[in-house]
Amino acid sequence: MSNAAPARRRSLRERIGFRERIRDRDTAVYGILILLALMFPLVSYNITEGTAWISHATRAGYWVLLAIGLNVVVGFAGLLDLGYAAFFAIGAYTYALLASPQLASSPANHAVHISFWILIFVSLMMAALFGAILGFPTLRLRGDYLAIVTLGFGEIVPQLFYNFDQWTGGINAVGLIDQPLLPAWVQGPWSGDPEFKIVSPFNFNTDPVAYYVLVCFLVAIAVVLVTNLYNSRLGRAWMAIREDEVAAAAMGINTVTTKLLAFGIGASFSGFAGAYYAADVALVSPDNFLFIVSITVLVMVVLGGMGNVSGVIIGALVMYYLIFILIPGLPEIVTGFASNVGLGSLNQSTGDWPGLGEETQRLNFIIYGGILVAVMLLRPQGLLPSRVREQELKHAAVQEEEAAIEMSHA
């Protein structure tokens, strides 16, 4: 009995070393993500003989950026922001106005065309600035009250873009937005050329592969920045404020500036995403930044694992797949399945029955909601929870073992 004890103690210590193990898990997740990101264009090109999937990936990319940014505000600092799409809109409009013919028909009477590579940082600054401007008067509010004010801000900003129509074109949207330019680029079969060749200079135009590479870089930069922030003194201060604001103040944290930084830095990533988005779709309208966008990003963050960067990325990708690929494609899948198993008659509409495909289409929000509820019931901590949540859950097991050891010694 007494011989077995040291061995068991060691296993206990190993189990307490979760921090290291979970850091390993993060490395593994990022490794897999990088590998997938590299293989994805080739594999999908060969499977679909086209770039449809790659186009999807370029769009999933800005959702990932948005989720990473909102995670700073909600996951790290614990400030519930329901108007995050507003900053996305500000980033997108900053790029759209300064890189399109739009301002020629405005009171300024002069079109501005600035390079994407400069404007992406201008957009970032603008979003961060507005994050700070919103934060300044409102951060004295807490919890639910802050959420309501951010909700209001999220409603106001698209309205402003509607109503300042002599500048923004209002409901007519801003179109003909410039694409990024690069001095050189490689093209090949994926862009319709029979063989590899170097294009110089290169315009992104509608080449999804180029956008895919760009967004992968942006996400990588965002991940590096956010991970460093998380492990910094500022990151720890955010966590402390999330845990207990009064105690944080008593530790000497200036809570107002620290929360302001969370808002500003969180918003800056959506500025990044906004500029990229405007360049990719080349058309920016106030309708693209409604409440549903804020909520979708929030769902990505919560479902992925609030506070954990790799989890949030997975959450964004899973949600993108769910909302934009799986659910819209569901009627086709269901009708196909029905005729394969000999229930093809269900696909015909008769009387009140609209046909299986149409019925699925009508139920799509119920299906979406059902999936969300199911995921949150099965994994309340998110798909890939943060270290702390993991440790909290495992802690109970360690304590039990410890009690058992103490018993055997008594």
Next chain:
Amino acid sequence: MALLELEGVDAFYGRIQALRGVTIKVERGEVVALIGSNGAGKTTTLRTISGLMHPNSGTVTFDGQDITRTRPSRIVELGISQSPEGRRLFPRMSVLDNLFMGAYSRNDKPGITSDMARVFQLFPRLQERRTQIAGTLSGGEQQMLAMGRALMAKPKVLMLDEPSLGLAPILQETIFSIVREINAQGTTVMLVEQNANKALEVANRGYVLESGVIVQTGSGRELLASEEVQKAYLGM
């Protein structure tokens, strides 16, 4: 000149006056106890000193500097830290991270490392539990962590709000002997307690607070012997 001095402090919660003309002096190297029943204004006094609330009139002076309206983060930097009422740890951060938060106002890495060693020497239990999540510690360990965290700010004055609250008598004993040790190492301590007996045993001097007014003051021994204190707080 006293290290920390409150002079005629009035403080309000909305329209309710919590402190009336409170005057307290804490000399360098002392342990000063502030005793009183629930709602007497003990915690309010500490909140006023640490800048979490500001008095309506009166002054707070620390080390010759007026800190009456100074913001809390600056006061921690100047050298006053506290283990707040109810401990208020960061429950989902590890023991180590909680201690690092205590040193948030400092930038001297070697100093932080040596203070960490000092905290672990005072509370060996915390070293054993350093990777554990603070919310999962026992009550006594949480109190130790709250004190250790406050010490990490390298304070000139350490303020402890009810350190013995809710602890078993044997643990209370441990906590008070550690308070003595911290004081012996050169930190001035301001101790707020309902457990008047224990607090006055440790303290050089004490103040008795009743409905926001200082009603009695004297050395720890004098107060322990005083009839009113015995009746009101020691149950004799």
